[in-house]
Amino acid sequence: MPSELLKGLRLLDLTDEKGALCGKMFADLGAEVIKVEPPDGCSTRRIPPYLEDIADADHCLYSIAYHAGKKSVTANLATDDGRALVADLAAESDFLVESHPLGYLDSIGLGYDALARKNPRLIYASITPFGDRGPGKDYAWADIISWAAGGQMYLMGEEGKPPLQMSIPQAGLHAGGEAAVAMMLAHYPRQIDGLGQRIVVNLQACIVWTLMNEQAMPFLHGSHLTRTGVYFGSADARRKMVYQCKDGHISTLIAGGMTFGNSTKALIEWMRENGLGSDWMRTKDWISWVPGVFMAMTEQDYKETDELEATIQLFLLTMTKHEIYAQALKRRIFLAPVATAADIASDEQLKARDFWTAVPHDTIGRTLTFPGPFAKLTATPIGSTARAPRIGEHSDEIYRGLLGLAPERLIKLRAAGSI
Amino acid sequence: MSRFAMEGVHVLDFAWVGVGPITTKYFGDNGADVIRVESAARPDVLRIGPPWKDAMPGINRSQFFASFNTSKKGITLDLSKPKARELAKRMVPWADIIVESFTPKAMRNWGLDYENLRELRPDLIMLSTCMQGQTGPNALYPGFGQLMSALSGFYYISGYGPGSCAPPYGAYTDFIAPRFSTFALLAALDYRRRTGQGQYIDMSQYEAAMQNLAPALIDYFATGRVLGAHGNASARYAPHGAYRCADEDGNERWIAIAVAGDDQWRAMLAALGADCTDRRFANPPARIENAVAIDQFVGSLTRTHNAQELTAKLQAAGVAAYPVENCVDIHQDDNLEAFGFWHWLEHKEMGPSPYEGLEHRMSRTPGTPRWAAPILGQDNDEVFREMLSLGADEIEQLKKENVIF
Numbered sequence: 001m002p003s004e005l006l007k008g009l010r011l012l013d014l015t016d017e018k019g020a021l022c023g024k025m026f027a028d029l030g031a032e033v034i035k036v037e038p039p040d041g042c043s044t045r046r047i048p049p050y051l052e053d054i055a056d057a058d059h060c061l062y063s064i065a066y067h068a069g070k071k072s073v074t075a076n077l078a079t080d081d082g083r084a085l086v087a088d089l090a091a092e093s094d095f096l097v098e099s100h101p102l103g104y105l106d107s108i109g110l111g112y113d114a115l116a117r118k119n120p121r122l123i124y125a126s127i128t129p130f131g132d133r134g135p136g137k138d139y140a141w142a143d144i145i146s147w148a149a150g151g152q153m154y155l156m157g158e159e160g161k162p163p164l165q166m167s168i169p170q171a172g173l174h175a176g177g178e179a180a181v182a183m184m185l186a187h188y189p190r191q192i193d194g195l196g197q198r199i200v201v202n203l204q205a206c207i208v209w210t211l212m213n214e215q216a217m218p219f220l221h222g223s224h225l226t227r228t229g230v231y232f233g234s235a236d237a238r239r240k241m242v243y244q245c246k247d248g249h250i251s252t253l254i255a256g257g258m259t260f261g262n263s264t265k266a267l268i269e270w271m272r273e274n275g276l277g278s279d280w281m282r283t284k285d286w287i288s289w290v291p292g293v294f295m296a297m298t299e300q301d302y303k304e305t306d307e308l309e310a311t312i313q314l315f316l317l318t319m320t321k322h323e324i325y326a327q328a329l330k331r332r333i334f335l336a337p338v339a340t341a342a343d344i345a346s347d348e349q350l351k352a353r354d355f356w357t358a359v360p361h362d363t364i365g366r367t368l369t370f371p372g373p374f375a376k377l378t379a380t381p382i383g384s385t386a387r388a389p390r391i392g393e394h395s396d397e398i399y400r401g402l403l404g405l406a407p408e409r410l411i412k413l414r415a416a417g418s419i
Numbered sequence: 420m421s422r423f424a425m426e427g428v429h430v431l432d433f434a435w436v437g438v439g440p441i442t443t444k445y446f447g448d449n450g451a452d453v454i455r456v457e458s459a460a461r462p463d464v465l466r467i468g469p470p471w472k473d474a475m476p477g478i479n480r481s482q483f484f485a486s487f488n489t490s491k492k493g494i495t496l497d498l499s500k501p502k503a504r505e506l507a508k509r510m511v512p513w514a515d516i517i518v519e520s521f522t523p524k525a526m527r528n529w530g531l532d533y534e535n536l537r538e539l540r541p542d543l544i545m546l547s548t549c550m551q552g553q554t555g556p557n558a559l560y561p562g563f564g565q566l567m568s569a570l571s572g573f574y575y576i577s578g579y580g581p582g583s584c585a586p587p588y589g590a591y592t593d594f595i596a597p598r599f600s601t602f603a604l605l606a607a608l609d610y611r612r613r614t615g616q617g618q619y620i621d622m623s624q625y626e627a628a629m630q631n632l633a634p635a636l637i638d639y640f641a642t643g644r645v646l647g648a649h650g651n652a653s654a655r656y657a658p659h660g661a662y663r664c665a666d667e668d669g670n671e672r673w674i675a676i677a678v679a680g681d682d683q684w685r686a687m688l689a690a691l692g693a694d695c696t697d698r699r700f701a702n703p704p705a706r707i708e709n710a711v712a713i714d715q716f717v718g719s720l721t722r723t724h725n726a727q728e729l730t731a732k733l734q735a736a737g738v739a740a741y742p743v744e745n746c747v748d749i750h751q752d753d754n755l756e757a758f759g760f761w762h763w764l765e766h767k768e769m770g771p772s773p774y775e776g777l778e779h780r781m782s783r784t785p786g787t788p789r790w791a792a793p794i795l796g797q798d799n800d801e802v803f804r805e806m807l808s809l810g811a812d813e814i815e816q817l818k819k820e821n822v823i824f
Contacts, residue, residue, distance in 0.1 A: 005606045021630070025599070029606050048654040049634070051641055061634035112782075125779075134757030140739035142656060142677030148743040149754070153661060153675065155588035156577065162661040162714075163673055163743050164585055167576040167648045173631045174778075177598030182779040184605035185424040185449050189784050191612060197783035204752075205760050205778040212437075212589030213468055213483035214746050216773050220470035220482055224746040226671075229585060232565060241565060242574070242584050249584045251569035259464050263561075334562055336570035338584055341639035341646065344572055344629070352555035355626055356640075369640035374599040374627045376552070379618035380610060 001383035002069055003373075006031040011183075012089055013070060014098035014105075016043050017143070017169075018203065019127040020066035021176030022097050022183075027069030028373065028382050034093075034398060035070045036086055038077070039417065041391040051364070057391060058363045066176075067388035068359065068370065073399065074392035074419045081418035083108050088403050090115045090122060095183050099127040099175075102137050112198040123186045125179045125199040132200050141203075143169035150207020155214065157227040174206035240309045242338065245316045249338035250324050254308065256289030263334040268308075270331055271315050281308060361387045395419055423450020424784040428608070431514035432456060432491065433498075433507075433531070435463040437564055437593030438548050438624055439520030440487040442600045446516070447490030448777060449786035454802060455488060456507065459795060459824050460497040466795070472769040478795055479768040485792035486774055489764065493793025494802045495824055498529050502822045507531060509807050511539040515611075516604055518546045522561060523553045533619040542617040544607045548600055552623030564590020564624070571628040572635065578648030585648075592628035599627040651714075655679065657706035658687075658717045661743050664726040672726040673743035676717065676733065679703070686736035690729075691720045766791035799823055 006029040013023035013035045023033040035042070044066070045057040057063060073089075076082035087110060090096055096115065098105060105111050105126075112124040129146060130136035139145070147153045147165045157164040182199045190196055208215065217224045230242035232253070242251050254264055264286050271277040284304075291297040297305075316324060321337035328335035337343055350356065355372040373382035399405045399419070413419045428451040432443040440455070440463075447453040457463060459478075467476060468483040496503040508531070511517070517536065519526050526532045526547070533545045550567055551557045568574055568591040578585045600622050611617050629636060635646040651660030656677040664672040678684050680703060688695055697716070699709040706713050721729060726742040733740035742748065749755060750773065762774045774788050803809045803823065817823040 005603075005610050025602055029603075049638065049646065051638060061638050065633035065637055130754040131758035131780075134754035136734070136741075136754040137757075139734050139741070140683075140737055142659070142679075142739045144651065144653075144656075144659060144675050144677050145739050145741045148661065148673075148675035149741045149752070151744050151746060151749045152587060154673075154743050154745045157585050158579075161579060162651065162663070164577065164579070164661075165651055165675075166573065166587065167578075167650075168632060168635055168646065170631060174594070174598075177595070177602070178778045181445060181598050181601045181605070182781065184602055184609070185445070185786070186781055186784065187609060188428075188605065189424050189426075191609065195783065197781055199779050199781050201779040202758050202760070204754060205758060205776070208749055208755070208760070209775055209778055210587070210589065210591060210594040211746065211749075212593070213465075213470060213486070214588060215749065215775065216482040216486070217470050218747045218750065219773055220472055221474045225588070226745070227585075228588060242569075242586065249569075249574070251566055251574060251586070253563065253565060257467075329557060329560065332561060334566060336562065336566040338569045338574040339572050340575050341572060341632075341635050342643075344636065345639055349551050349555045349557040349560075350626070353552055353623070353626070366641070368637050371629045371633050371636050372626065374630050375603045375620050375622040377603065377607065377618055377620050379616050380607075 002028055002030045002385060003377060003380045003382040005029040005377065005380040009095070010034065010093045011095040011097065012036060012093045014096065014100065015127060015176070016099050017047060017062070017172045018099035019097055019172065019176040019179050020044055020062070021173045022179040023070050024066050024068060025177065025180040026095070028385065030380070033070040034089065034394070035067060035072045035389065036075050036089070037072060037391060039074045039392065039419065045391065064361070064368065064388050065370070069385040070389055071394035071398060072389035072392055073395045076418050077108060079416065079418045081413055081416060083110060085399065085403070085419065086110055087115065087118070089398070091119045092402055093119070093122065095123045095125070097125045097127065097179050097183065102126070102128055102132055116196060121190060121194055121196045123183050123190065123196040123199065125183050125201060127175045127179055127201045127203065129203045131202045131204070143171045146171035146203040146207050149204040151211050151215070152207050155211070155225055155228055158229045159227055163227060171203050171207055174210070175201050175203045178206055239305070243313050243316045245319055245321055245324055247320045248340070250316060250321055250335060251338055252333065252335040254312070256286040258287065260334060261286035261289070263332065266331040266333050267312065270327060270333070271311060274315065276315050277311050278307065280304065357384045359385055359387055363387065363390060392419065422784065423786060424781065425449040425451035428452070428516070429514050430454070430516045430518065431510055433517065433519035433521070433526070434548070435520060436465055437487065437590055438596045438600065439518050441593065441597035442546070442548070442604070443491065443518050444487055444489055445597070445601045448788050449784070453491040454510070454798070455491040455493050455793065457493060457495050457795060458497045459495055460499065460821070462795065472772065477768070482769070482772055485766060485769065485772065488792035489774060489788035490790060491793060492798035492802060493796060494799050495796040497821055497824045498531070500822050502817065502820065504529050504531060506803070506807065506822070508536070508539060511536050511543070513806060514540065514543065515608065516544045516546070518548070520548045522549055523547070523558045537617065542611055542615060544604060544611060544617045544620070546600055546604055546620040546622060548596065548622040548624060550623070551625045553621040564593035567592040567624050567628060571625050572632045573628070576632070576635070576646065576648050579650045581647060583648060592624055595631055596622065596624040596627040599630065652710045653677070654707065657703070657710050658713050659710070660714055662714070662718045662721040664721050664724050664729060674721055674726045674729055675741050675743055677739040683738050687733060687738045690732045690736045690738065691724070693720050762788050764788060764791040767794045767797065796823070
């Protein structure tokens with residue numbers, strides 16, 4: 001059961017991979033989400049990887065994950081009838097989210113202005129790679145383009161090798177989440193005055209926002225980072241944050257000061273119990289050691305940091321991620337495993353919180369395990385989701401039930417290739 | 420018609436660091452009244468994080484803090500003191516929404532948990548967000564978004580191949596979780612309007628972040644396959660990656676390119692003024708199969724081009740391309756400029772500095788960073804006088820006792 005939170009609201013989902021998460025979020029909270037796709041299925045039905053490497057829509061992992069809880073109707077936007085059906089659906093909807101090339105939906109009578117004339121309550125969000133005004137408004141796009149344009153790619157990777165994208169593309173997911181937030185923001189004034197509005201989501205801006213504290217560096221410090229490899233921070237505050245261990249990597253934050261000093265001391269004490277580390281590590285006043293923040297790094301600091309990082313590396317090589325993480329939790333050390341899906345699947349915390357959710361998939365004759373709700377809501381909990389719909393699975397239900405089309409009309413529309 | 424979407428909504432913000440303050444920033448930038456409660460006794464760690472105005476550290480000089488705390492009022496209360504907790508409680512009836520992001524025991528120990536606060540306002544909506552959620556054996560896990568990004572699987576998919584780890588910059592999951600928390604709060608606000616019922620929301624940043632890796636997790640549970648890092652290689656595009664362009668002012672420049680079908684492949688070659696008869700690159704599956712060779716080939720073609728000019732050329736030919744921008748570039752980017760993304764706001768101590776705007780724009784009730792982040796305790800006098808009707812003497816006394824602190 002999805003949550004009851006947004007029960008009674010309807011969202012029309014005309015997005016591809018630039019916004020599929022948006023409709024998923026609405027569905028999780030109980031809205032009716034109708035995915036509108038071409039008769040041969042949306043491009044998101046053909047994104048690898050596939051379950052068991054079976055390359056069809058039913059096994060497309062992206063589709064399985066991000067269309068869960070939605071309904072699917074088909075409409076051929078190249079035909080007048082197909083367009084008219086979508087316009088009629090929009091007249092009955094509270095939200096519409098789309099990610100077509102800018103201006104395409106306007107050109108076929110499905111732009112905001114046309115749809116809002118019939119349904120002034122409609123909140124209509126367009127997800128765009130570069131907004132709707134700049135020289136790049138019609139630019140071709142792939143997820144890696146946003147990663148590069150938003151500055152995250154420049155910072156990811158090692159010197160002497162190319163800048164990197166994450167191996168599971170992320171930009172479209174940020175944009176989908178942003179569209180969901182923006183539409184719910186716009187919903188609030190609509191409940192007061194009954195009027196919807198148009199929203200433009202900008203993918204490039206979504207990735208710039210992930211740069212955290214780095215964006216203003218050129219103005220305030222007159223410098224900026226290049227690819228940081230396994231190091232965190234810049235100049236004097238630079239610290240190694242990824243270490244090898246027996247079966248992979250762990251990440252930790254080594255620093256002094258009020259926030260980090262006790263964690264660093266706990267790690268040094270743990271090494272001491274195992275006969276590693278120098279005396280100075282144990283006697284140093286870590287709580288007041290904050291080079292790069294309130295004091296400059298001295299030659300001594302550099303020497304000590306190098307020695308400490310080398311010692312930690314040596315120490316961690318003898319243990320597995322799991323062993324290290326278990327000790328870190330006990331000793332309150334700022335540390336995490338570089339977790340794989342296998343590590344995450346066996347994590348005790350997620351099990352204790354009953355996070356994983358079983359979702360039966362009659363489409364492929366098996367039950368899949370999904371990540372559970374993104375939040376626990378006391379009054380309106382999010383339960384298990386319905387599986388992703390097959391392409392056009394709900395065409396009859398929606399076109400007959402919601403739009404009142406006669407069965408013979410549906411037969412004709414199908415024959416004409418409109419649905 | 421209201422000018423801002425969230426006008427009239429009251430948010431009491433006990434949060435700190437990333438996820439909580441970014442959540443309440445959505446409300447503030449959209450016109451809600453947000454009061455951020457801090458304390459000099461335990462300042463938000465971002466207040467001492469770089470960058471600082473003129474590269475000089477100071478509690479009111481961090482743009483790290485400032486970027487996440489626009490459009491809020493700032494007050495100080497040392498909640499370890501009973502008197503401060505009493506003052507905080509007196510503000511609760513005013514609040515539609517309360518957000519906090521301490522490790523779970525803090526608010527409970529102070530008697531400021533949902534069960535206590537709802538007695539002061541029965542329809543209260545309260546969000547707690549922490550690393551791993553309010554319950555479970557690891558609920559008290561201390562950490563930051565960098566560690567969460569490792570724990571929730573993002574570091575493992577970042578690298579050049581098996582055994583390589585090259586993480587994203589910063590506390591990556593801090594920029595995923597706030598959309599889920601804000602979405603949940605906005606939906607809870609609407610639910611309350613319809614039903615009169617408030618509620619408590621427990622958001623684990625771990626659980627929220629993993630929504631962005633759902634396909635890989637579903638795959639693992641079903642098949643045991645562990646999806647990992649594979650550089651910039653793609654199963655859908657080739658070439659796909661970052662390609663070195665001509666250096667500028669002694670600095671490396673790169674361009675990102677993604678090519679899907681044969682038309683785009685030919686368009687790319689034409690734009691680069693190149694021919695290619697290599698049979699390994701004859702069709703899309705062959706190009707994907709030979710991604711390493713194609714990366715070398717394309718890299719050899721782009722090396723003499725200016726990244727910006729090549730982007731314009733490739734895009735004019737319908738090929739997805741863009742310069743790999745650094746933090747200087749993004750401030751000079753024509754597309755972000757046209758979107759009106761950057762805002763120079765006047766801060767009480769820092770003067771003007773650059774703030775990110777919203778990642779969306781609304782036509783009728785557009786939000787915007789309305790004012791710069793508050794300096795520590797900036798709005799103490801106004802808030803305690805007007806909201807709690809404290810006299811100037813009382814406020815002075817409470818400051819002396821380090822209650823308002």
